[in-house]
Amino acid sequence: MGKRNAGFSTRCIHAGEMNDQFGSVHTPLYDTSTFSFSSTEKMLDVIEGRKLGFLYTRYGSNPSITNVELKLASIEQAEDALVFSSGMAAISSTLLAHGERGVICVGEVYGGSWELMFQQLKALGRKVEFLDAEDWQGLNHHLSQGLSLVYFETPSNPLLHIIDIAEVCKLAHQHDAIVAVDSTFATPVNQQAINLGADIVIHSATKYLGGHSDLTGGMVAGSKTMLAPIKIWRKNLGQCMAPETAHLLARSLSTLEVRVKQQNTSALRMAQLLQNHPAIEQVYYPGLENFTGYGIAKRQMSGFGGMLSITIRGGAGAAVKMVDALKLFAIAPSLGGVESLVSQPSLTSHRDLTATLRAERGISDNLIRLSIGLEDPDDIGNDLLQALMQI
Ligand code: PLP
Numbered sequence: 165m166g167k168r169n170a171g172f173s174t175r176c177i178h179a180g181e182m183n184d185q186f187g188s189v190h191t192p193l194y195d196t197s198t199f200s201f202s203s204t205e206k207m208l209d210v211i212e213g214r215k216l217g218f219l220y221t222r223y224g225s226n227p228s229i230t231n232v233e234l235k236l237a238s239i240e241q242a243e244d245a246l247v248f249s250s251g252m253a254a255i256s257s258t259l260l261a262h263g264e265r266g267v268i269c270v271g272e273v274y275g276g277s278w279e280l281m282f283q284q285l286k287a288l289g290r291k292v293e294f295l296d297a298e299d300w301q302g303l304n305h306h307l308s309q310g311l312s313l314v315y316f317e318t319p320s321n322p323l324l325h326i327i328d329i330a331e332v333c334k335l336a337h338q339h340d341a342i343v344a345v346d347s348t349f350a351t352p353v354n355q356q357a358i359n360l361g362a363d364i365v366i367h368s369a370t371k372y373l374g375g376h377s378d379l380t381g382g383m384v385a386g387s388k389t390m391l392a393p394i395k396i397w398r399k400n401l402g403q404c405m406a407p408e409t410a411h412l413l414a415r416s417l418s419t420l421e422v423r424v425k426q427q428n429t430s431a432l433r434m435a436q437l438l439q440n441h442p443a444i445e446q447v448y449y450p451g452l453e454n455f456t457g458y459g460i461a462k463r464q465m466s467g468f469g470g471m472l473s474i475t476i477r478g479g480a481g482a483a484v485k486m487v488d489a490l491k492l493f494a495i496a497p498s499l500g501g502v503e504s505l506v507s508q509p510s511l512t513s514h515r516d517l518t519a520t521l522r523a524e525r526g527i528s529d530n531l532i533r534l535s536i537g538l539e540d541p542d543d544i545g546n547d548l549l550q551a552l553m554q555i
Pocket of ligand 1: 250251252253274276277317321346348349367368369370371380381382498513
């Protein structure tokens with residue numbers, strides 16, 4: 165099973181399965197750090213690739229890890245995938261492996277990714293350039309200067325900016341640069357970045373892939389050639405996902421499509437409910453026809469996702485009042501789970517940026533990010549409306 169032409173959920177459930185001799189219906193959990201051999205020769209057969217086998221879990225050589233990697237490669241339509249201990253582990257190994265000739269970060273990105281590039285990568289002597297999403301001239305200029313890796317999120321965290329993946333790839337590839345897309349907000353259900361031309365697709369598996377706020381992980385998918393140097397960084401930084409997490413992630417992927425489709429529907433409903441509300445300044449959701457990125461999103465996404473952001477009239481005070489008045493939404497700095505979550509990026513994901521940098525990037529103090537869960541949409545909507553009455 166796991167054929168590329170099987171449907172999305174079929175691949176989520178059946179790709180990469182390694183059933184055991186007892187007839188397990190899914191790959192069991194191999195919570196072992198190493199694998200043993202009856203002779204040195206048999207060990208060398210595995211190490212030197214003559215026989216299929218497993219060796220050492222930190223290398224990613226463990227059936228529970230391979231199982232989930234095969235599923236992820238299949239659902240991202242990529243040749244291969246690697247899983248990591250967190251989304252940041254996936255991003256850092258990718259940037260270290262492919263950013264040696266410099267990184268061009270396009271548009272707004274998650275605060276942690278920004279900090280990694282702005283502080284750590286620069287401290288290592290790596291060149292990093294930050295560009296506005298629409299700065300095509302700047303992109304062309306830096307690509308001509310030989311910078312090797314273009315990195316962006318679409319939709320972005322937290323303003324849901326949309327970047328045209330195919331257009332950026334076309335330009336980057338003319339300059340032999342590599343394109344890595346963080347597709348966490350979109351999910352593979354709604355956006356197939358590799359098919360759109362990206363060389364590498366990244367997810368924080370902590371979010372929709374895990375989907376239940378009970379695991380921390382990351383993944384990178386692409387061709388084997390693209391992933392080879394990333395795999396070495398993963399191995400030597402000790403960033404591989406634990407088999408227990410891989411097993412839990414494989415379980416979560418079985419329901420990815422049904423979860424995300426429901427979240428698409430509910431989030432669109434919430435965006436429509438809020439967009440004309442008098443207490444709201446602006447709704448950021450790529451599925452609203454008047455949203456700036458709507459045209460591109462409609463072209464490159466098959467659903468608009470479960471994330472939306474809003475700005476509240478009355479400034480930071482009103483935003484805190486609204487957040488605190490929510491009853492169903494949990495105040496938590498994450499997203500993509502079955503529970504609806506709310507967070508204020510200026511106080512959480514983008515807290516470590518200076519106020520000036522936040523202002524430049526449009527992360528205002530009255531901005532609220534909503535992750536729409538799987539509760540009854542009527543209950544989610546009623547909770548938002550009652551909280552807006554309190555400000
Ligand atoms: N990418 C995006 C878009 C995120 O929102 C996050 C975390 O919020 C990350 C990457 C980092 O993921 P993790 O927390 O799993 O390291």
